[in-house]
Amino acid sequence: MSTTAVRTGTPPTARERLGDFGWGTVPYLMVIPGLAFVLGVLGYAVAGGFWLSLHETDMFLMKTYVGLQNYIAVFNDPRFQASLVRTIVFVIASIALGIAMSMMFALTLYHVGFGKRFFRGMSLVPYFVSGIAAAVMFRFVFTTSGGFVNYVLQQLGLHTPSWLGDPYLAFMVSVLANCWFMVPFATLILLGGLQTVDKEIYDAATIDGAGPVQTFFKITLPMIKPMMGVSLIWVSYISFSTFDIILALTAGGPQRATEVVSMYMYQLAFLQLDFGQGAVLMVVLLLFNTVLSLFYIYFFVLADKRTEKGN
Amino acid sequence: MATLTRGGETAMIGREPGFFDALMARFGRVILIGLPLAFLVIWTMVPLIWALLASFKEPLEIYESRSFWPRNPSLDAYWTVLGMDGFGKWMFNSILVTVVATIVPLILSIIAAYAFARYLFPFRHVLLLLYLVPRIIPRVSLIVPLNDLMTDLGLINTYWVLYITYIASAVPLATWILVGFFKAVPREIEESATIDGANMWNRLRYVILPIAWPGVVTAAVLCIREGWNEFAFVLALVTETGMRTLPYALYMLKDSMGVQDYAVYNAFTILTVLPLLVVYLLLERRVVDSIVSGAVK
């Protein structure tokens, strides 16, 4: 190998220039196609929804501007009020149960001594089952004759209730089905959080005399706050916009016991063909979700990021 | 701790640990881990297994609910489903739409994520936000305006409308995942490749994508999941039987079968779930690792 000659002469072509790492228009050209889809469809739909909520659609699909009339009608509608309350109860119950289960499963997967990978992989399976299929399966688990739960109860000689015929029980079952679907993802997020906690911290806490319960509440929970935030966003997002599960499980019944906002929205728009009021419910769903997500992001994710170094 | 130094005693242990303590510690651990683990397994698997078992049973046998295992396991229900009018078409629709709604978003997202991860261009934060905000929009809420808008455009019951809406909802997801993975590739490696004479395309192809491959796989699996399981959009945008995808067909099955044949119903469910589960199980390691490492949010 010898000292070499540089290729001299030829002036740099445009392609050779530093433009590669420069500012220029290149990054915009790379970002715009994807954005066109996102804004073109989702943005357009959201904008269209707001527009629709201000209009009345008649039988011939002609639209007339009616201002806030749809909003007034919806907010005075007892059926909407009931569905809103039901949604809030549904979301709170799902969050409480879902986070508790996720935390329990995450701790279990964290501590399990054998087959770690297997159990982890298995725990995520429901995440890949469509909402409709999950609902159908849950129907067969809880159906009165032929359901798994009643099969077990029957074997034990216990009373076998009509799970999906009773308003309270049906509501409970839909919360359970919703949890079945959404807990796995939250579990793995929390598990990821648990794994980031340095084991020496637990040793230090033990030496400082903290018991398992204290360690969990004083050390583990605060340290996985950001992941807790992500799980909460996921769980509330899924619960708020739950639709396919309830549609295929109870279709809102019995006696509207499971008619949450998204179900009522579907009713209004697709069965009663009242697009204006349906769109109002869309706006309600959207706002609730956005506010809740921003709240979580602020409290759990950003609050911690601020003390770290941003990138 | 006061006991630490007292009288030369070993730290923290007040008395000699006896056999009973050891037993309790073991036993306690088995209960503390074993019970929740058993619950996890049962909770996760029962709905699937119950459906699977039912699909091998005879209709009446299910109804009587006398036995756990099928008495005369048979594949009849599966043959019924496969022979069903339209099942092939629905399967085809699902596969077609899923493939398109995976490949296109991946390409768009790889390009966009690369720009977000590497270029310092003005307004990049705003643009990234525009990409990501849609992730918190509940998709079901869009069915009302989408149905209305697409009716106006005459796009109801076309593949195009499914492609477009599916792609639009997959792009933010894939971009979000990939930006993280691309950013994790050390800049210096890419600079090294630049000095080595690789242009942007070659850097992506030979350096970034191979290194960030787990991210691409994860994004792909999650796009496939969204496409395969999507329901709200089909419900809003498809009315013709022949245009249904599997989840929609499953939902409509209830109405289209007079008397409920539970075995067929379950076999149908299993068949809609199985292909995606196979994809997942093949790539399980990467997907689980990505989620656990916090790369998917």
Added chain:
Amino acid sequence: MAEGYVEYSGLKKNFGAVPILHGIDLKIDEGAFVVLVGPSGCGKSTLLRMTAGLESVTDGDIKIAGRLVNRVHASNRGIAMVFQSYALYPHMSVDENLAFSLKMRKTPLERIAEAIKGAAGILKLSPLLDRLPAQLSGGQRQRVAMGRALVREPAVFLFDEPLSNLDAKLRVEMRAEIKALHQRLATTTIYVTHDQIEAMTMADTVVVMHDGRIEQVGDPLAIYDRPENLFVADFLGSPAMNLLDGKVVATDYPDQPRAVEVAPGVLLPIPGGAAAEPGQSVVYGVRPEHVALVGEDAGEPVTMTLVEPAGWETHLHADLAGLSLRILSVERVGAKPGDRAGILIDPERVHLFDRATGRRL
């Protein structure tokens, strides 16, 4: 001097509105081993990366082998760079790493194989060619990074703190290896480090940088012996030079007409030729190894405050009329903190700096 092989003239760099390099002028001879040294954040990497073509030029020129390269793409500048993190391609085996730049250039396969063989031979990488970077030790990775630079047969080697990720022992080994490689290939090399030992031991020419400016350029020992300003005096040398604020005063001794008063009544000698006027405010500099310890009743009296025996030498800290003084002795000193002693300073080894400008007098 004629044109340099690598030449910077009036080179400036801003990041956004923040100026990072304030006009660098430097000529590097063909075949030289130049070390850029300076504290972290002074702009060494920036200068090196501009040379490589990884950062754009705000103002001024960079020439390599007589060619203006300001706007030439990194891959066409005839340079090769070794990064601190090595930046090996983690998914490629060692030979693929070595081959990558040649493949990008569409070099024929036989030529690639030859080049890899050559580089692997020089760097003792032959048994490792099939391994992935993750399966290599730190030193081996370092050698792969150098091999990757080698196969390109560059006109200029650029190193950015290549040894700082290695442990102390390996660092010394690799230092020698890089130096030997340079002696063998005689390729012009620009080497960035914040480690002054590396700078002193490896360089033909040391360039001391500070806050985006070049403070001094020269032969390493020449810089050590004659730092041009306070910054260089303070930066080079470990333990660092004693720098004491003082005032030039006239004395009664005919052979020492002037001295520096560093504390009331404490007069320290200065070189005969120093251009210092009585009354001038100066900084009095003397290296720890140039302070000689003598008996208690000779020289200026000091009190020992800290004694650090390091085996081959002894570092002492002493109190001189309330000022702290570092002393380096190559002998074993039996002193204890609190002991009294005297010090003598050879006036010819003293460095005087103007307090206002920091320049050497």
